[in-house]
Structures are given as structure tokens and as C-alpha cells.
Amino acid sequence: AQKVTQAQTEISVVEKEDVTLDCVYETRDTTYYLFWYKQPPSGELVFLIRRNSFDEQNEISGRYSWNFQKSTSSFNFTITASQVVDSAVYFCALSEGGGSNYKLTFGKGTLLTVNP
């Protein structure tokens, strides 16, 4: 069965620090998608990135970067030079199978607090 583990329940940093959020997943499928979402206090889940299992290239988007390692079943998320606006709960998620499976399994989330 699929499973996503975010071992860090809460992280607190000071503004401008770099922070890495960990995500470890379990799946028996060879084809799957991994996601990261941000949930600010307003409640809406904001899509950040999607990565398929065949693409292990790391990705950078502004201050955000993602490190996908199939060998360790991890998909970690790093925020460089964190800002107060980055404070939110971050979720890692997994979707098994091909592109027609819209069921996501989420981790429990990591609450990130960035202090000024």
C-alpha cells in the first residue's frame, strides 16, 4: 500500500535561514507522481510541484528546490533564504499509477514557522 511519511511535524526558523522539509514515500508501483502542496492559514492547498517517477532531475524554482532520489524513496523540499510569508503547513503527496489516477495519498504535513 502507498504511504507518505513527513517525519518533521514542526520546524521553526529565523528569516533568511535555509530549511529542508523531508518526505519519504512507499509504493509498489514503478509509475507514480509526487507532489508538494502549501497550506497557508486560509486553508486552501496551493500546488507547488509535480514530479513523475521517471524524472529524477532536481528542480529549482526561485527560492524553492526539490531533490528527488528514487534510491532512498525521498522527495525533499528546500526553501532558500526563508521569508515570513513561507510560514504554512507543507504537504507531500503521492499518486500511484499513470496519469489517470487522481487519488492522492498525503503525508501528515510539516508546519513551518518563519520568524522575523
Next chain:
Amino acid sequence: KAGVTQTPRYLIKTRGQQVTLSCSPISGHRSVSWYQQTPGQGLQFLFEYFSETQRNKGNFPGRFSGRQFSNSRSEMNVSTLELGDSALYLCASSPPGRVGLFFGSGTQLSVL
């Protein structure tokens, strides 16, 4: 382009009642999924609809049901409400052939 719209934003019900939540997906998106979010269980998949057909269902009792209309709008219904049904219910839509859910702000349901 308007995002995923969920109504109502907040809802208070009592045990035993039933409730209907509404979701309007992003224009052009035909897949609509529903998730329940609680502090204890986190985010859990309820069901997914595509072209008015339920394609996938999570592990929830039959009290939880849904439907999708021809314009892709979706509703979910919970009958005989229990205290444990108190949660944030999130709706998400996806464009054709692309897994990448876009979520609404949710409906916060409180069961008293």
C-alpha cells in the same frame, strides 16, 4: 481564470442531520475530487468523479456520497452526521490527462 469554488465556506450542523457541500471546478476541468482534512487523520481521499461517473473511492462509510453534473460541478452529501465528521472538506479539480490537483478553500463543517 477563476479557481475552484466551494460553498458554503462554513457550516454548522447537529448530529443526525445531513449536509450537502458544493464544488465548482476550474473551467475546462472535468475531474473533481473530494478530500476530508482532520487534525487526527490528516488529508484523506473521499472520491473522484469524471464526466459524471465516480472513478475512485476512498475508505469512507456509505454515509458519504457524491455526484457530478454535466457541467462538471460536484456535490458531496453526508447523511446522519456524527461528531467525527467535523472537518475541512476540500474539493479539487484537474485538467484532462494531467495529474495535478487544484484545490478550493474548503468547507469547514462543524457537527455539534
